[in-house]
Amino acid sequence: MNPNQFERIRTGQGFIAALDQSGGSTPKALQQYGIQENSFSNEEEMYALVHEMRTRIIKSPAFDSRYIIGAILFENTMDRFIDGQFTADYLWEQKNVVPFLKVDQGLAGLEDGVQLMKPIPGLDNLLKRAVERRIFGTKMRSVIQEANASGIKKVVEQQFALGKQIARAGLVPIIEPEVDIRSSDKITSENLLKEEIANQLSLLDKDVNIMLKLSIPTEDNFYADLMNDPRVVRIVALSGGYSQAEANEKLARNRGLIASFSRALSQGLTAGQTDDEFYAMLSESVRGIYEASIK
Template identity: 55%
Template sequence: MGTDPDVTAKQAEQMRSASGFIAALDQSGGSTPKALRLYGVEESDYAGDEEMFAEIHAMRARIITAPCFTNDKVIGAILFERTMRGEIDGKPVAQLLWEDRGIVPFLKIDKGLEEEKDGVQLMKPMPGLADLLADANGFGIFGTKERSVIQSANQAGIEAVVGQQFAVARTVLDAGLIPIIEPEVNIHSETKAEAEAMLKAAILTHLDRLGECEEVMLKLTIPSEDGLYDDLADHPGVMRVVALSGGYSTDEACERLARQPKMIASFSRALTEGLSKQQSEAEFNAALGANIDKIAAASG
């Protein structure tokens, strides 16, 4: 497919200003069994990684090809690397998303989290990142997503997380892609509000170092203080601020998000809540459609 400047410009405009939300379909090897259990597929139903990934691919394909999964309400989708390299109905997934559904494709590029230190979990090293980004360009991917986690309000740890995130973002920008920077704050942290204030300050410092016309996206935990991230959303270096559901139920995540007029959703588990392999197509599409409607409404 490759990268077409006209397509990229159209996708960028959609990500900046279109109403709707980003679907996160990027569970990795570690989180796939849990995602499948919630979907009604037990570990006894498959043998080994290949069958497990085939099951999760079938689930994602069912979501992506559902009648309600279009850019009316879903403006972007984050893919796992295996999904990017796979096909749906004989078509590469990113190509199908954009050409058939009007949805901007992103790629999860992180390799998981390090052990906790200084109240945070940094991203593990990403060997082969340059090659992966080159492949992403070839598949027509618009941007990337990379996640780290903040467990407590530790200044040194938070600065390390943000520094690492922006270092990876620099590599992504240099490859011609738009990074989604995701320094998640644990919703159960006893110092969540303090951590979010520190995080905002650290992000602003790094945003101010971006070059003219350079843009990133931010994927953040819904803040304890309503409107906390409005300044980030208004920064010229920020294309969009999106929210992760972070373990909240769909209803609670949507209720909290609705109070953040400058954030839209990028939900994973909340998107697939209530879906199961055993549902008929009508039941599945109704349940997915209800989730999409609810998340889109909360995204303003």
């Protein structure tokens, strides 16, 4: 583990950019960017287009380490290049931004009010490659739809079991049990979730470091006590379907919670914009998310 990267993530001011749309979410991300599905005829062409989009974001002057401390990549992006460097190397060496990797393979079906992660075959090999690509940490997402105690317990147990495997490989896992912002019993789910996270943290070895990526809580500063656990490097928030303005407003009320936005970050960016228009839009988004993250 790179100690400079660890310290930057632990104490740096700014937010983590989520650039990890994958699989089924890639066509939607491209569509929001102004590229329709008839613009590509196979998966390779699709991933080449989304890499062009991500490269444009990363190379933009707006993508600045004064505001952004980390970026989450998709596996396909990790294996591609920006200006002759692997994406993770470009992020760290040219931008001073710490690279993470999304490792989950999507969600299983709804059961007990939750969606667990699908099995991740070959995870050890993927983690080995991530270390070789100089990735700092990983991210994996589950979803909680209902306040079902049994389901939420399963989500957190699965997340922490894989988190320990990831930590043994020398990477810092971002554990992401997302509570659906549209859930009618969101606050009850958050209470159950926090209880299960606290229980799993108490079972971790003292030398294991994790991060948490959570939905912006209904109750302001709800996760403040988890931030004080020495094994928690940082807690970041997902936008979860909120507009950028809504996400920023809610995030700003939570001291110490920083953004890890995807859709809210890329909101308003299109392939047809000139470079100046693209830079201006991204700059406005970056600064707004940054301001919400440091309050």
